[in-house]
Amino acid sequence: MIVKNLISCEPQEEASVPLTFDVVHPANQKVVFQVERSSTESCAKAVENCQRAFTSWKVSPLDHRCAIVEEAARLIEDESSGWAARLAAANIQETSSTKWWTEFQLKDVTGFMRELIQACKEVIQSQTIAGHNAEIIVDREPFGVCLAIAAWNAVHLLTARAIITPLLAGNTVVLKSSEHTPYTQRLWGELLYAAGLPPGCLSVVHVAKEDASDLVSQLLADKRIRHLNFTGSTAVGSILASLAGKHLKPTLMELGGKAPVLLLPDADLVTASSHIILGSFLNAGQICMSTERVLVAKSRYRELVAAIQETWTNTSVSETPALFSSSSAERVKSLIRDARQKGASSVIGNDMESLSGSYVSRTILGPAQNDMEIYREETFGPVSIIVTIDDESKSNDEVIDEMIELANDTDFGLTASVWSRNPVRALGVARQLECGAVHINAPTAADVPKVPHGGWKASGWGRFNGVEGIRSFTQTRSIEVGIGDPHALPLHIFDL
Template sequence: IVGIAPWNAPVILATRSIALPLACGNTVILKSSELCPATHALIGKVLTDAGLGDGVVNVISNAPEDAGEVVEQLIAHPAVKRINFTGSTKVGRIIASTAGKYLKPALLELGGKAPVIVYDDADLEQAVAAVAFGAYFNQGQICMSTERVLVQDTIADAFIEKLAAKIKTIKTGTPEDANNTLGYLESAHSAERIKAMVEDAVAKGAVLPVPLETEGALMKPVLVVGVTPEMRLYAEESFGPVTTVKTFTTDEEAIAIANDSDYGLASAVFSQNINRALKTAKQIESGICHVNGPTVHDEAQMPFGGVKQSGYGRFGGKASISEFTDLRWVTIQTEPRQYPL
């Protein structure tokens, strides 16, 4: 099994890409990210030192310009039976196409644009806390990050005020300072890319309750209010410490806006009426939906994965057995048979 791991959660996601196949009895190849090859190599070393033996866990690194050729050769090799990939939808399409070319099954966990619906009967304090965590944890560099907040219009002002106040308490800076809860983005280039998306929204009428502040690869949490379909932030995944707020009037409108996305990984609904929340959850087009909880949430025994442009297949629990084994049918004939020929 080939596991292709990303950089944004280098230990967790690389381990996930090979631990589940190993548990199913496979040998594995971890294709490391070009941005954190040393971390991924260490995972392979630790597992080998722990006693798995030579050749059970293999780690391959490559220069960025060689990635396409390396991945093609890995997928094409007859010893490779399946592939799993966690990363961008753009690269996921390439891997899906290559896997299809060689008739190899692929598990793809791709991008996201997770919505949170906050109804008028929600616990606002809990909703604000969950949105802040879901949007800004790990600088928003998580596939499940809360990128869209849909708030019922009757409580929108109160929600925005509380979320803006929460944002002002979040400290951003170097990890050496224990008081900082947000650190560096992947690069200064990422900060510039995200900043351009925010500025595009502001130029088209959006409002920032908290000032936009960046310094190199550091970016303070951003809240964008009043997004519209004309803005890049409405549809594009920012993959940074940014979330947007859009209001709605009816439950049906909220669901329609939540589903107005190419992505479908994680989502959440906040309401003290559980029946109302579950009714909504059933209609949201996502692989995962949490009621009164953050979009950033995972448990090893649960089936984790998305729909639409967020990929297909599931990591976790029993779902992994079907992803990393072949279901076979073996029979034993115990009595002589009569044949028509």
């Protein structure tokens, strides 16, 4: 099977079998699919088709655009349509995503799509402002052709928001698929066309890893590409932001994280322990919002360790999922080795070396010190660390202040979690954290569809979700309409 580009909804005639690259399953290293290898010409054709479609799509009634997205959501929910089964099967074929993680996304994504529909209806309407002898109309208009690059790790949710948000706002979209999930992301394009999306409004191009730098540079240099949204690593995001800046293209960047959990002195550690485990190990830690650091007073460290170990012992867990590549797994193992060599012990996980290939044992280490590589690097694996705050001869307020300082002592700022029995105190702490979202008495890995989602600092800028997400894919135009006497302008006050 060759997974082709989706340049329009119409079948593409091929003069010959295109050049391909392989998708390799991370668990067994077997080739799953061969994928069409995009060229300079195919990327240019994708942009051309989207530009042509934009002329009519941008003026299409908002209700029409919303109806298409609603129909796509209905197709996912309708078991007889087979769409949910196809999307789930493709994702599991390409990655080590568990059946639960895949099905969770597909259940969640339809609600997300409907929240976007509602948000779009709130945002895409003209606003009138009274001025001096004038009325000013402020319109929100689409940018044009948007380039979307969505990561593989939560492919259904990330792909949906990357393409549906700009489409609802009246843009057309070129989606550069992840080299790990090209089939799943092509299916999202097919789904939207099946729901009634007009031809050319969405193109999906597959780019081999070795071609990515040249072809993405080509796309960003194309004057017809007016906007970029990217979800992925901070390292790649930095490169893309630089390229986009060179061509003055606006961007939305949702990047990496180093999410802290702050266990205030009065926190319920037993309850928190289950949320720490969930936040650390969900999807093998391959989520930008994963719990990476747990901050606790030194006097409560042993109590926390006991709570985590008891919770883990009583938790029914599946087999450890594979990470997305063997090189990623080795990098995570290297971080664990470094931490152990510098004094950290395993609270959970002792059999790291028994797992080979792309597998890493679920691990929580502590106490961690700031000279360990894992203290600052995003692991993007099933690993978190416990950092203790010396609370001897210190007041609770002093301990909390130090926790806040340590939580903010990172280049990242995506999400955080604060635990306390005192909601007022927890709220006060939350408002001092340098990140895009804080969850009180809840895990770090949480995302509410109608609430703005995005990071501070090296975790990115711009926002997905809700009305802020729609605004991210529009630009304003102000029109001043004079309503006074056009001859009444007192020219004598100007130094002409």
